[in-house]
Amino acid sequence: MSDDVVAPVDTAAPATHEPPARDITDGGPEMVQFLDAEGNRVPVTEANSAYAEFIQDVDGEELRALYRDLVLVRRVDAEGHALQRQGELGLWPSLLGQEAAQVGAGRAMRAQDYAFPGYREHGVAWCKGVDPVNLLGMFRGVNHGGWDSNENNFHLYTIVIGNQMLHAAGYALGVQKDGLVGSGDADRDTAVMAFTGDGGTAQGDYNEALVFASVAHSPVVFFVQNNHWAISEPNEKQFVIPPYQRARGFGIPGVRVDGNDVLATLAVTRAALDRARSGQGPTLIEAFTYRMGAHTTSDDPTKYRIAAEVDIWKKKDPIDRLRKHLVAQGLADDEWLAELEAEADELALRIRTACQQMPNPPHEDMFENVYVDPHPLVERERDEFVAYQASFEED
Known part of the structure; x- marks a missing residue:
């Protein structure tokens, strides 16, 4: 890459998103490429x-x-x-x-x-x-x-x-x-x-x-x-x-x-x-x-x-x-x-x-791996959740 001051590149499509005037797929002369869009080998260039x-x-x-x-x-x-x-x-x-x-x-x-x-x-x-x-x-x-x-x-x-x-x-x-x-x-x-x-x-x-x-x-x-x-x-x-x-x-x-x-x-x-x-x-x-x-x-x-x-x-x-x-x-x-x-x-x-065919994990698994060590608040919340789930009648 040149040590010259880099000028800003052209911006892409305007806010109206009208078709851009330039080729937006052109990455410029510094872009490294070996196969072009048609599958042809690109000759040796300064970039590649x-x-x-x-x-x-x-x-x-x-x-x-x-x-x-x-x-x-x-x-x-x-x-x-x-x-x-x-x-x-x-x-x-x-x-x-x-x-x-x-x-x-x-x-x-x-x-x-x-x-x-x-x-x-x-x-x-x-x-x-x-x-x-x-x-x-x-x-x-x-x-x-x-x-x-x-x-x-x-x-x-x-x-x-x-x-x-x-x-x-x-x-x-x-x-x-x-x-x-x-x-x-x-x-x-x-x-x-x-x-x-x-x-x-x-x-x-x-x-x-x-x-x-x-x-x-x-x-x-x-x-x-x-x-x-x-x-x-x-x-x-x-x-x-x-x-x-x-x-x-x-x-x-x-x-x-x-x-x-x-x-x-x-x-x-x-x-x-x-x-x-x-x-x-x-x-x-x-x-x-x-x-x-x-x-x-x-x-x-x-x-x-x-x-x-x-x-x-x-x-x-x-x-x-x-x-x-x-x-x-x-x-x-x-x-x-x-x-x-x-x-x-x-x-x-x-x-x-x-x-x-993936099985659904038990609902209470959401409380696992919250903290590395056991946490009393998380354990209490898990127990309350399990009890709540158990309160429903099975189909």
Whole structure:
């Protein structure tokens, strides 16, 4: 990145949300990209040249594996949305359109790397080996998260916007204090990743975490999925300087990557994680992408954005992009694609059936895990609640 003073970028659509005069899908000349919207390999540029080495080992089989991830993650997301609409889940935050950003980042992580998600990182959860059934259980309200964070090095979802950034900064400092950085041992050196959206960058927790991590020089990668909408607020209501350029103010490198290009995201994230593990400190990645669905199933995006904007971004769909590339390279044919769709159907059936068959926990379980140690007030309230429930006649 240049040391010149950074001028504010053009703002996006005006408050009237008329179709923007410029291409809102253009991330600018500094955006790292390896596959364009038509699935063509992008030639070496000043922006991507430093990252090409990080995907030199990606062969046809790994490209197919990445495509499989994208398809299955999208299917999990579609099932979550459908289950909520059918009354099986209380809420579902869709990642539609952000699959490449999450799969690219997730597959860049090693087993020992620890991820701190927000609440939309279903793709990262998939890559870290968390069963999608556990995600559904949390949004069904039948457990307290549904997975052991330390089993997959994937923290529980964080509903409080930006809170996970501080968790990640603190955990990364612990990794540093434990001496798990800079040894040169690929199976030992550890990095931490924190995920948030563009709306999260306006939170105090986010900014405090970047200050803390930069000063401590801790091994953490901050991954901002700029999907252009913080619920109903567009980018221009969140910042003037884009996230990757704001990294300079914290004294750490910042890079913008095409978040709809799984190869570019994989390369950039690998580079940042290698940097963190080797003891060179934090990096901020801005994945330039788009939320094609609603913020959550309780949101109606038609009230604040126009369909034309969504249509523009659909032309840069991350799954279509990689499929075009695979087909053009002779790495995927109709038979293979059909087999993958059949696998997606089987996955959907499994998680749907498991979700619908989840037993409801006893009502009194809500009083558990409130405090670490027994608490007399909570115990008294629990006993009163149990007695109240027992007072009803059974059907």
